[in-house]
Ligand code: ATP
Ligand code: MG
Ligand code: MG
């Protein structure tokens with residue numbers, strides 16, 4: 001591409017309104033321009049880097065049988081009403097009306113559209129599993145659009161959705177996606193961690209965020225250097241200690257201990273790894289389900305409970321009751337998440353805590369990956385302490401460190417949250433209608449452009465790695481009035497292109513200082529400068545990454561670059 005023909009409006013001054021270095025640099029080097037708050041144009045160079053990111057995303061999606069489609073950004077309000085999110089989503093959803101005063105939203109996400117599409121077209125388990133994705137513009141009226149492309153109001157997302165007949169099938173696709181995401185961020189050259197995340201309002205069971213470690217990240221993650229443990233701090237281990245009085249403890253010790261169901265029985269229902277689980281049993285106390293959390297060495301049983309609670313009847317809950325209780329609220333990777341309104345008591349504090357929640361006063365039996373307030377009620381009986389730097393890692397390996405992260409990807413097991421609400425069913429192998437079991441998987445494609453811009457730069461400008469660079473080679477004749485220079489540069493332009501290099505050819509009649517400053521800002525991996533030695537067929541080749549430069553004969557250029 002001849003630089004005189006393209007559009008690269010570089011800036012000499014650092015833009016005053018840009019607050020982080022990726023944003024500054026993308027503006028200065030002429031990759032993007034802001035249109036209005038949180039809304040950007042991707043200029044030719046920015047578009048080219050985006051295309052490379054998209055290509056890597058596409059390759060890794062296709063590798064796990066995720067198939068591309070494109071859905072509408074303009075979405076009828078009726079769909080969002082079916083899922084209940086027309087009201088629930090709040091002011092972040094961009095809403096508008098057509099000329100007949102009918103309500104619409106601009107897609108903030110596409111669960112509703114895809115669920116209705118699949119509902120209408122897929123009728124049998126034989127067509128499952130099915131995973132579809134798109135790369136498309138999303139709209140969210142963020143409260144604080146900032147940091148350039150990192151938090152836009154109009155941005156580009158890759159969003160994939162999977163449909164399954166069984167939980168096992170969802171688990172498989174989730175694991176495939178986890179690997180595909182790891183491949184994508186590795187290929188992009190990013191320093192990232194996959195972290196246990198908060199399912200938030202979207203609901204569901206099991207979710208990871210992919211975080212690029214960066215000081216400007218808006219999330220904090222807790223991780224261990226000696227293991228894979230990493231969690232968003234919102235979900236990191238919460239140590240909950242309950243303040244049982246000695247007296248209450250002694251009372252309980254006196255109560256006899258007849259037969260009881262083992263903790264393992266219940267934790268296997270709950271699908272929670274035993275060591276990650278609060279010791280818990282579910283009892284039906286006078287017709288009300290009560291989750292009892294036990295201390296490690298403390299046995300729980302119905303008689304003890306009956307006495308302690310002063311109840312008339314206490315029975316272990318039926319399997320069916322437990323299933324209903326845990327419903328959509330138990331994470332397969334987390335511990336018991338307690339639905340709002342369920343009473344929880346701790347066995348060694350039953351006298352004092354009837355309606356509260358407690359963890360255990362012993363290592364290994366703490367709540368892990370829960371969100372106080374949302375997953376359980378916080379009250380005066382509880383001492384809550386978030387995990388801290390230097391704490392032992394919950395998996396026992398190493399100590400906890402904190403880091404800031406940029407959320408670049410997020411994968412969710414949705415379960416039947418959307419399909420059940422929207423009546424999206426298929427016929428199973430018994431001919432019975434079942435709601436689709438779903439997963440969803442997002443990547444912030446335009447946010448990634450900012451994340452890579454943040455990482456791949458130095459004081460002079462960008463330092464693009466080969467897999468992301470907008471062009472491979474910057475070809476710069478110093479003086480375009482010099483015939484020898486122009487002749488050699490023209491030859492090299494054709495030659496390098498014939499070897500399939502993408503070449504940016506600075507054919508502009510600008511001063512050398514301007515050309516070099518622009519070339520530094522743009523930051524292509526290789527710069528070939530054609531200067532005073534052009535008549536001898538010698539060019540200067542400079543590698544942006546290492547800073548090394550060489551004088552090479554034009555004949556040896558292609559061989560040496562390879
Ligand atoms: P955040 O916590 O940063 O607001 P989110 O959790 O709301 O993000 P998701 O709904 O999980 O975002 O969307 C999937 C991906 O889309 C995110 O992981 C992120 O990379 C990207 N994304 C979300 N909001 C924005 C935004 N306002 N601008 C750019 N990218 C975004
Ligand atoms: Mg958000
Ligand atoms: Mg988030």
Ligand code: MG
Pocket residue numbers: 209407410
């Ligand atoms: Mg998210």
